[in-house]
Amino acid sequence: MPVVEIRQVSKSYAAGAPALVDVSLTVRAGEAVAIVGPSGSGKSTLLNMVGGLDRPTAGSVTVDGARVDRMSEAASARYRQATVGMVFQFFNLLDDLTVLDNVLLPAQLAGMPRASARARAADLLGYLGVGRHAGAYPGRLSGGERQRVALARALMNRPALLLADEPTGALDSAAGRDVQELLTELNRDGLTILLVTHDAALARACASRTVELVDGAVVRDTAAVRDGAVAR
Structure with missing residues (x-):
């Protein structure tokens, strides 16, 4: 079963052009898929559909076997905690x-035992290279360090899918490369990733596929061998 299955999804608002037009996309376990395209192309809207933060006007969004587009607000919150x-x-x-x-x-919201949660958090912070900052406040950290903490938080409940919206957009080039390497390593360890990015280098380095959106529609779906790509 695919981790993500989007079928003929459209999103319209009361005014203006549709944000998404008849989008279909499947993401399989272990894939890293980058969604690219110009500003206003619908990238973040599509990611929000998968995250249960927005609902399609038409079509279906299924993640890990669950129909996200049909969930109540409470069920959506539980889904984001667990999946x-x-x-x-x-x-x-x-x-x-x-x-x-x-x-x-996230572990506290999900009801994880405190001892287990603290051990998991310590492991993640150590793995991501920010363990020494465990007692610090985020405002004292660099942008790259804060994004590593955000990654640790996102991974806390062992999700089936990582959603990343412009994860290097607020970082300098060195910190961006660090996050790029972390995402690549996490995917190689088996984590399924769906990311939105304007960063062509991030897409090339991290993605096993690149999906391009223009005016809310998929115009290209490219399979990559990370060092090069072959359109299909």
């Missing part, structure tokens, strides 16, 4: 919580 991890351009960390407490938050 997907989300990373955003501007980190979305809580500044009044320490790094460790930010990472622990």
